[in-house]
Each structure stands twice: as structure tokens, then as C-alpha cells.
Amino acid sequence: MSDIAFPLILIGPTGAGKTTVGRLLANRLGVPFFDLDEEIESRCGADIPWIFDVEGESGFRDREARVLSDLVGQGDVVVSTGAGVILRQENRELLAKHINRVIWLQVDLKTQFDRLKNDKNRPLLQVADPKAKLRAMAIEREPLYQSCASIQVQTRKTNPSIVVHQIMEQLHGEER
Numbered sequence: 001m002s003d004i005a006f007p008l009i010l011i012g013p014t015g016a017g018k019t020t021v022g023r024l025l026a027n028r029l030g031v032p033f034f035d036l037d038e039e040i041e042s043r044c045g046a047d048i049p050w051i052f053d054v055e056g057e058s059g060f061r062d063r064e065a066r067v068l069s070d071l072v073g074q075g076d077v078v079v080s081t082g083a084g085v086i087l088r089q090e091n092r093e094l095l096a097k098h099i100n101r102v103i104w105l106q107v108d109l110k111t112q113f114d115r116l117k118n119d120k121n122r123p124l125l126q127v128a129d130p131k132a133k134l135r136a137m138a139i140e141r142e143p144l145y146q147s148c149a150s151i152q153v154q155t156r157k158t159n160p161s162i163v164v165h166q167i168m169e170q171l172h173g174e175e176r
Contacts, residue, residue, distance in 0.1 A: 004029065004171050005101055006076040011145055012105035013138060014083040015115040017155045017163065021105060022080035024164045029078065034071045036081045040064060065090055072098065083137070086144040095148040103167055104149035109134060111156055 008025065010018040019035045026033030040063050041047050051060045065088055071079045072094060085091050095102050107115075113131050127133050146152075151170045155163055 006031065006078075007072050007074065007098065007101060008078045008171075009072065009095060009098060009102045010078070010080040010105055011086060011095070011102060011149060012083065012155075013107055013112060013134070013141065013145075015112040016083075016105040016107040017160055018080035018105055020160045021155070021163050021167070022078050024160055025167060026078035028164055028168070031076045031078060032074075033078045034074075034080070036064065036068055036071065036079060036085065039071065040067050043067065061088055064088075069094060083141070086141060086148055092144065092148055099148065100150050102149040103151040103153065103170075104145045105163070106145075106152060106154045108154075108156060109138065 008029075010022050010025075012018055019038075022035065023033050037048055040051070040060075044051060044063065046054075048060065051063065055063075061084070064082060064085060068079070068081065068085060068091055071077060086095070109131070112134055116130070116134075151167065153163055153166045153170070
């Protein structure tokens with residue numbers, strides 16, 4: 001697959017399937033996969049909710065920016081990001097440098113809510129009305145996702161292998 005430029009970076013809302021799709025995509029391409037949140041946890045020795053509790057969202061976003069820059073600099077890799085990675089200007093600037101390799105996984109609100117309604121590991125969704133929070137986050141973030149990505153794939157209830165196939169088609173289409 002030497003005709004594909006790296007790194008490939010998956011962005012999108014929480015519950016879009018970035019980690020699942022990213023692992024499959026990296027496997028298909030024979031390159032390492034990194035989940036940004038998992039990498040932050042590994043380097044910090046603590047889980048994301050703990051980091052949010054102790055350092056706040058700002059502290060977490062500082063860590064996220066440093067780790068993203070490091071992972072993207074590793075070359076032939078697939079990186080799945082956290083949903084809020086696009087909130088920081090420095091991250092958007094970094095993504096813009098790789099825009100032809102940034103893949104926005106989209107998901108509708110119903111599917112997103114169904115995937116996340118029982119997930120207690122998402123600090124920003126531990127609110128009285130998580131569906132309203134997801135809607136508000138989408139309104140704020142969708143324009144940012146759109147500005148950072150050249151490839152868009154709707155995940156809905158689609159099998160992740162099909163999503164990978166759609167990404168591959170678009171990656172190859174960019175070369176023509």
C-alpha cells in the first residue's frame with residue numbers, strides 16, 4: 001500500500017467508531033495503530049476520567065495536543081483521535097498540514113446515543129441529559145471537523161469493515 005500517504009488520522013464525534021475503524025484500517029494497511037486517548041492513558045498512568053478530575057479539561061487538552069503531535073510525527077501510522085481534539089487551534093493547524101489524510105467519521109445522533117448511553121468512561125457525557133449534550137457538541141464541532149478533513153465517511157450502523165473499504169476507496173480516489 002505504498003501509494004497511500006501517512007499518517008492517516010481519524011477524527012469525529014464520540015461513538016463514531018474511530019478506534020474500531022482505525023484498528024481495522026491499520027491492520028489492512030500493515031502499519032501501527034494508535035488510539036490517542038489510550039496513548040494518553042498509557043503515558044500518564046491514569047484513565048481519562050481521572051485526568052479530567054485532577055487536571056480539568058484544559059489539562060487533558062494540553063496532554064492531548066502533545067501526544068497528537070508526537071504520534072502524527074511517527075510517519076506510517078493510523079491514529080484515532082478523541083472527539084474534542086479539534087477544539088484546540090494548535091491541533092487544527094497540525095491536522096491542516098495533513099488534511100488529505102484526515103478522515104472524518106460521521107455518525108447520526110440516534111446511533112451515537114445508542115452506542116454511548118451506558119458508557120460511564122466519557123467525562124463530558126456524565127450529565128443529566130447526555131443526548132442534549134451530544135447535540136450541543138455536534139453543533140459546536142461539526143464545522144471544525146469539516147474544516148480539518150478531506151475524507152468523510154458516514155458510519156451509522158454500517159459494519160466497520162465496510163467503513164474501512166469506503167475509506168480505502170476515497171484514499172485511492174484522491175490519487176487519481
